[in-house]
Amino acid sequence: MFLLVIISYIIVIFFQTVSLLKEKNSGKIIFYFSLIILSMIISVLLSLGVQLPSPSNQIKNIVILIFGKND
């Protein structure tokens, strides 16, 4: 299953970097690749069923810390 995820990511990357490489702007290429590799890692982990930490817990703790538990 996660092979399917990786293969589809590679297809997407392949189609998009063709036009991006022609522009020869290294900032864009680095940015694009870092984001898409981050996304690929998260997708693979999700397809493997790993429980990733969610930021909503941290935000909930911060809000309760500041405003007090009155709801």
Add this chain to the structure above:
Amino acid sequence: MKNEAISERQGVILITFFIVGSTFLIGTGGQSKQDAWIAIIIAISWSAILVLMFSRILSLYPGKDLFDILQIILGKFIGKIISILMIWFAFHLGTLVIRNLSEFTNSIVFPDTPVVVPMLFFTILLIWGLKEGIEVLGRWSEFFIWVVILIFIVISTLSISEMDINRLKPILNNGLTPLLKGTFSSFSFPFGETVVFTMVFSNISKAKNYNKTFIVGLALGGLIVFIAKIRNLLVLGSGTVSRFYFPSSTATSLIHIGELLQRLEMGIVMILLICTFIKTIICLFAVCNGLSKVFGFDDYRFMATPVTLLMFNFSFIIYKSSMEMSTWAFNIWPYYSMVFEVIIPLVVFILAEIKGRSSAATSVNK
């Protein structure tokens, strides 16, 4: 976003779609129970003030959006940091919207399909829409607003037979506190979320200021939300509304007129898909626009795919269950979003006015 101009009318329609967005799905002002309709009216009047502040910020620096203004006022470094905070807010909002839609799809529309599949198609549409740009989106929404309004009016009219005015009584039975809580919650979701539009609108053609755009959009969107809430309350009663995750869908399923007019939830699903699509894509525009301004790129189209895929992945991480989603949305979101919807724009507004006054004074002195 440099050369893309949308007309004033398209701006109004985009704001209307944005406000109707996921409100149509999970309802708003839930703590007020049967007084939620009063809460919505009060929330609209509060948010009118907020929205006028947004429009003033944008009008002080014509042709620039919030990220440019932040960097002008606060300097490059702090401006970029606060821009990253606002980008995170828009990203989080889009993630919540996608998660909402996936919960709805999973529980009501396609219960047996793994939720990844319809969401993946939705994501592909989002990427396509992003690459086309906001001008295309404006023209698209000009057409689809009529579809949405037509279906909404038809469905609301058909449910008149199920309405019972006694479900609204007793008015203000629970006192003022739940009403204020409901107003606060309704103010932050969905009306305050229009702060995302300050990150998207950079030039509306032929308009001197954005007042009319924001106010008319707020009024129209607020009207649709108000009618939807009143219809839900009249058809279902306040107890049932708070019990279901998706009250609009339940209210529509009660329409049963003859053999033909049954099972009209598909109309709701159509409206929902259109409005959620616009809401998500506007959040994505804000994120991509912001990222391109912070990192100094001149174009945002190349990062459409990774950002959208990140948002899609995040929507699975962000909540572990449906119950956590609704608890979080009603209890934590009002306080958390106050910072981004009110505090940061207020600071920007004050600083922008001060800077405007001082530069006018120096130019007079010269």
